[in-house]
Amino acid sequence: xxxxxxxxxxxxxxxxxxxxxxxxxxxxxxxxxxxxxxxxxxxxxxxxxxxxxxxxxxxxxxxxxxxxxxxxxxxxxxxxxxxxxxxxxxxxxxxxxxxxxxxxxxxxxxxxxxxxxxxxxxxxxxxxxxxxxxxxxxxxxxxxxxxxxxxxxxxxxxxxxxxxxxxxxxxxxxxxxxxxxxxxxxxxxxxxxxxxxxxxxxxxxxxxxxxxxxxxxxxxxxxxxxxxxxxxxxxxxxxxxxxxxxxxxxxxxxxxxxxxxxxxxxxxxxxxxxxxxxxxxxxxxxxxxxxxxxxxxxxxxx
Numbered sequence: 001x002x003x004x005x006x007x008x009x010x011x012x013x014x015x016x017x018x019x020x021x022x023x024x025x026x027x028x029x030x031x032x033x034x035x036x037x038x039x040x041x042x043x044x045x046x047x048x049x050x051x052x053x054x055x056x057x058x059x060x061x062x063x064x065x066x067x068x069x070x071x072x073x074x075x076x077x078x079x080x081x082x083x084x085x086x087x088x089x090x091x092x093x094x095x096x097x098x099x100x101x102x103x104x105x106x107x108x109x110x111x112x113x114x115x116x117x118x119x120x121x122x123x124x125x126x127x128x129x130x131x132x133x134x135x136x137x138x139x140x141x142x143x144x145x146x147x148x149x150x151x152x153x154x155x156x157x158x159x160x161x162x163x164x165x166x167x168x169x170x171x172x173x174x175x176x177x178x179x180x181x182x183x184x185x186x187x188x189x190x191x192x193x194x195x196x197x198x199x200x201x202x203x204x205x206x207x208x209x210x211x212x213x214x215x216x217x218x219x220x221x222x223x224x225x226x227x228x229x230x231x232x233x234x235x236x237x238x239x240x241x242x243x244x245x246x247x248x249x250x251x252x253x254x255x256x257x258x259x260x261x262x263x264x265x266x267x268x269x270x271x272x273x274x275x276x277x278x279x280x281x282x283x284x285x286x287x288x289x290x291x292x293x294x295x296x297x298x299x300x301x302x
Contacts, residue, residue, distance in 0.1 A: 034060055039068055043084035052088075062090045065097075072101045075108050082115055091122035110136060114148065121163070130167040133160055145184040159190075165197065174201040189229060192220040196233055199240070207244040211237065227262055234258065 030051070037045065042064050045051040052058045065085050072078045078101040085094040098119065103112035113136045120129035137143040137160070144160030161184045169177035181198040185191055195217035199210040214237045221230040238251040252271060259267035 030057060030060075034064055037061075037064055039065065039081055039084055042068070043087050046084070046088035058088065062088050062093055065090075066093055069097075070100070072097070075101070075103060075111065079111065079115060082119065086119060086122065091119040092125075094119040095123065095125070095128070117148075117163075121167070124170075126167040126170040130164055130171070133164045133167070136160070141180065142183060159184075162194065169197075169201055174203070177201050186216070186220070188220060189224050189226050192217040192224070192226065192229060192233065195220070196236060199236070204243070207240065210240055214240065227258065231255065231258055231262075231264070231267060 034042075042061050046058060046061050052061055062085060065081065065088060069077060069081055072081065078098060081097045082094040085091070085097060095116065098112065098116050101112070103109040113132050117129050117132035117136070120126075120132060133144060134141070141161065141164070144164060146160060147158045148160045148163065149158060161180055165177040165180040168174075168180060178198045178201050181194040181201075184194060186194060195213045199213040199217070202210040202213075214233055218230055218233050218237075221227075221233060234251050234255045238248045238255065241248040241251060255267060256271055258264070259271070
């Protein structure tokens with residue numbers, strides 16, 4: 001996407017990439033080339049540490065991308081310009097560029113709104129991100145219970161309904177976030193995670209509802225044999241009950257049973273911190289542990 005590279009800019013980028021010296025492009029030359037850069041060249045320069053080797057230069061490249069097309073008359077150009085600014089680490093500027101173009105109804109509007117959401121999410125502008133997702137489905141929120149980018153593998157982070165719930169929670173709209181999570185599919189691993197998030201976002205005086213949501217989540221995790229998730233849910237339930245003034249006996253017992261079946265010695269040790277340390281457990285900072293920073297007397301393998 002985007003316009004072709006100017007021959008001069010293309011030649012210079014190739015020379016800089018091949019040069020061994022990261023300081024090869026002097027400031028005078030950078031300023032000269034900057035004035036010649038088109039959209040594609042500026043985006044590539046942003047990603048090249050031998051060119052964009054300072055915050056000042058990256059900002060200059062962003063400014064160049066912002067001023068290249070003050071008036072935009074095509075979806076292809078606005079998307080390319082906004083994507084370039086996203087690659088350059090400037091999602092707020094990408095939103096400015098997107099707002100220069102009014103998309104037509106249909107697929108063009110959907111593409112525009114998806115990039116508008118990505119820019120807002122990257123900028124942590126949760127209000128605009130939530131608004132873009134709601135507009136994407138014209139308020140039919142159940143339609144968001146699907147991958148935002150169908151060509152990619154489904155994951156919680158790619159699901160529109162989950163994303164909208166996370167944005168609303170970040171805005172402090174916990175009740176709305178809970179409703180959104182319970183609006184989607186609540187089966188399997190994805191459903192268990194949604195129920196857990198909903199339980200987390202409920203108010204403290206809604207303890208019984210939160211506890212029941214976690215019970216349902218545990219059923220879904222067990223059905224999917226997602227035992228690591230089940231352990232996380234039991235710990236969440238334990239903390240919930242203790243915070244509500246309970247004794248947490250039941251989740252503690254279930255953690256112990258599951259940890260025994262899974263031979264999870266660390267979980268068992270956490271349940272009884274006053275007990276003698278398990279000899280098979282060691283700190284990651286102990287010799288041979290992944291966090292051992294002491295110099296090794298053993299020569300590394302070739």
